[in-house]
Amino acid sequence: MDDRYIIPLPDFKYDHQALFDVQDNNENYVANPHFKKSRNLDTSKDNLFSDFFNPSSPVIEEIKNKFNFKTDCKFTRVLAGGVLPSHIDPKRTAVVMFPITDGPSPIVYYDENKNKLFEYTYTGVTLINAKIEHGVPVNKSDRIFFQVNSYLPWEQLVTMYKENTLYEQ
Numbered sequence: 489m490d491d492r493y494i495i496p497l498p499d500f501k502y503d504h505q506a507l508f509d510v511q512d513n514n515e516n517y518v519a520n521p522h523f524k525k526s527r528n529l530d531t532s533k534d535n536l537f538s539d540f541f542n543p544s545s546p547v548i549e550e551i552k553n554k555f556n557f558k559t560d561c562k563f564t565r566v567l568a569g570g571v572l573p574s575h576i577d578p579k580r581t582a583v584v585m586f587p588i589t590d591g592p593s594p595i596v597y598y599d600e601n602k603n604k605l606f607e608y609t610y611t612g613v614t615l616i617n618a619k620i621e622h623g624v625p626v627n628k629s630d631r632i633f634f635q636v637n638s639y640l641p642w643e644q645l646v647t648m649y650k651e652n653t654l655y656e657q
């Protein structure tokens with residue numbers, strides 16, 4: 489596994505159904521403000537991609553509290569036929585991705601000329617590097633993730649992972 493891009497966390501335990509229920513049919517999904525500001529995209533309409541920022545519930549507090557870094561979180565939803573345009577995240581450095589829907593389309597990493605560098609199909613909870621260009625170009629089915637954000641340098645997160653200090657086991 490190439491730990492420049494992603495680190496699977498298959499042993500992280502969480503209540504999948506409870507997470508699904510927090511966001512299901514929730515009215516707080518909105519167009520992504522960063523893409524609005526930087527590219528004038530209304531992502532909900534133009535890309536079928538929406539975010540639900542700072543959700544709050546016991547299952548979410550439990551997950552957030554396990555991580556040994558300061559964090560916030562959101563849900564991201566791309567409906568079937570939509571696109572998560574390629575980008576580098578402006579603030580967060582890395583994200584712990586929790587697949588909510590089955591069979592999520594792969595994340596694709598690109599170099600500065602938009603050549604594909606790496607592609608990954610999630611099989612479970614995964615830490616991803618948000619500071620290398622990435623996107624989800626094709627979504628055949630609805631794709632929902634819960635995302636726990638980190639603002640630590642990627643190298644530091646890799647070290648924490650290797651030392652088993654990324655989260656409370």
Ligand SMILES: [Fe+2]
Binds near residue numbers: 575576577618622
């Ligand atoms: Fe991203």
